[in-house]
Amino acid sequence: MSIREAASERRRRAAAGTPSPLRSERVRTVYAGLLTAILDHRLPPGTRLPEDEIGAAFGASRTIVRAALQALAHERVVVVEPNRGAQVAKPTVEEARQVFEVRSLLEPRAASLAAARATKADITALRRHLKDERDAMAADDRHRAIALSASFHIRIAEIAEHAILEGFIRELTSRSSLVVSLYWHRPDTICERHAHSALVDALAEGAADRAADLMRSHLVDLLSGLDFSRPLPQPRSLAALLGPR
Amino acid sequence: MSIREAASERRRRAAAGTPSPLRSERVRTVYAGLLTAILDHRLPPGTRLPEDEIGAAFGASRTIVRAALQALAHERVVVVEPNRGAQVAKPTVEEARQVFEVRSLLEPRAASLAAARATKADITALRRHLKDERDAMAADDRHRAIALSASFHIRIAEIAEHAILEGFIRELTSRSSLVVSLYWHRPDTICERHAHSALVDALAEGAADRAADLMRSHLVDLLSGLDFSRPLPQPRSLAALLGPR
DNA sequence: GTGTGCACTATTGTATACGATGATTGTGGA
DNA sequence: TCCACAATCATCGTATACAATAGTGCACAC
Structure with missing residues (x-):
């Protein structure tokens, strides 16, 4: 074999x-x-x-x-x-923070495991994934870009070959997607693309610690793209909706 | 509203x-x-x-x-x-390792959050919990001692007031209980009792970093009480069972 | 005596019927 | 005009009947 x-x-x-x-x-x-x-x-x-x-x-x-x-x-x-x-689900602000906090506990480890385990084939697949992300963004296919961006993190967890980490990360990325849909407010998503790409480079070199650091800062970056200050994303009563006609 | x-x-x-x-x-x-x-x-x-x-x-x-x-x-x-x-469920050796690996990523953070948030009432409740653990052990009520030992960790996650951490830790302690039932092989559980007690002291003082360190080493200690070397707890094929009659 | 296949049993998979609950609307009285 | 209350409706909660499946043992042929 x-x-x-x-x-x-x-x-x-x-x-x-x-x-x-x-x-x-x-x-x-x-x-x-x-x-x-x-x-x-x-x-x-x-x-x-x-x-x-x-x-x-x-x-x-x-x-x-x-x-x-x-x-x-x-x-x-x-x-x-x-x-x-x-x-x-409509994650609250508190929940959103917690999601990213736990991600930043788990995903750096997943990244460093992945760096140790990634095969050439894995790297190739990841680079193809990056290309798909770029294409989706270029085509302004927002839905697809978001989905791909999340599944990038899942791919890394898979490469790490750690079933429990992968399961938790799956759940957290799903919840993150909801958080993004409620709170995302940054115009440029370029930095993210760059972050993913740098991460793949680290994985390719087997640089475990660097991969972990990159993942950590990437997550901090994602969190900083959220805007929790807006009044309330969800509950608006019918009165509020119909009032300022 | x-x-x-x-x-x-x-x-x-x-x-x-x-x-x-x-x-x-x-x-x-x-x-x-x-x-x-x-x-x-x-x-x-x-x-x-x-x-x-x-x-x-x-x-x-x-x-x-x-x-x-x-x-x-x-x-x-x-x-x-x-x-x-x-x-x-019958966790495999690999699964068992993973459970403790992820616990050691999550629980130190829970401990340090708990140190920051614990009220006097929390500490009192924890000390009462410790006493219950001691009593169960003294009475040789192994079932109860095991359950209490696990719920101690859950109590800390509750005090941390972090719903996501708590949820994950709940799941992991449950799975740990299965792991223990399959692989536990240490005669003395004294050290553990001591570890819990030291942890409560750190929480009482609000010493977040020390609490995290204690939790980390406690988990390492727990892992070291497991014996993965025994042939296999479960899958033994019929051939293996009947062969060396 | 051995192997094959069939019927039987135990258990799960799924649909559906019926009761229960909570929201909404409409009506009567104050 | 407003509130209370009753009727209605949409939807969920639960039990149960029946179908499908995997496992088991028996019988039969060779």
Whole structure:
């Protein structure tokens, strides 16, 4: 078995254990459909998710939909209020800070592990990923750019071959996507692209400590692109909406 | 803000602190019953968990049991194999290492936050907790001692008032309990008791850095009490079992 | 005696029916 | 005009029936 095959085999096994432990294929379909829609910001925070409607959209029964929603709720991507149904989560400012704080505890380690383990094939794949990001941004495909930017972090966690870190980072990047959709307010996303690229360079050289540092500062940078000062992103009552006509 | 909005807001906040986002009270009952049984090591790793049987034990329908099992599966305390049912998780050696590695990334931060935030009442409660641990050990109530030892770490995460850290630490301590039940092999647990006690002292003084260091070394110490060298706790094939008769 | 295949059993997967809950609207009275 | 209360509606919560699946043991042929 070649080195690359061995790596891919390792990766496959790692991936098997990773995502949410969903029993059936149909639940996974609904779960994945909802999750990507949320991460793409097609379903913004606060969107109600009635079981019937989702079931109709996916051609699934409420049993299936409920299982998918429960999984998403466990990852805090949706919140369910008893007897009131589910909706896309609306992270508070405090929650947003905590998400990035925990990311900055976990992801530098993932980066340094990845630096130690990355194969040539991994680096190639990452560079291709960077190119996709650039293309999406050039094409002004904001949804796709956001999704790719998040999955870059997940790719690194995968390369680190650390199932638990990967699982937590998956959850945190999902939640970050919601945070970004509520609080992002920086015009230029150039620095981020540069940060990702520098990180890949460090990984390619196997520079574990540098990779960790780059990841750390990248996360600080992301956090600084958020604007928590705006009054309130969400609750605006109907009165407020209709008043200043 | 209207009364209705305020109520929904309160509900939302209440749900936020809930360990696992379980919709109904009955699901929570089954979930909690199973979890404590597992953490107490009354249900050892590998125990099969048929839905009917659990339902009968708790007087609940399979619908309820399934929801509880799914939640436990998400926390990796049980594993479900499609069409084959659920069983108490049996962490591998690799998983065990990872659990403690991630704990040592997260818990020192929790400890230092707790040092900054702990009130006198918190410290009193922690000292009472320590006493309970001592009593359980003195009474040779191994189950209770193990459970208390784990919940000590959770208490600290609660004091840190960091919902995300707390959630992750909850999951990791649960998984640690399974690891301990499979791999623990140290006769003396005295050092641990001492470690907890020193940690509370640091929290009482508000010594954040020292608390973090103590937590870090405590976790290293716990890891060193595990014996991964024994052949294999679980998978031994039938051939291996029958061969060297 | 050995191997193959079939029926049986135990268990999970899914849909659906029915009851319960909470929001909303409409009506009556003060 | 406003509040209280009742009826309505949408939606969720739960039990249960039935289908599907994996595991088990038996019987039969060779």
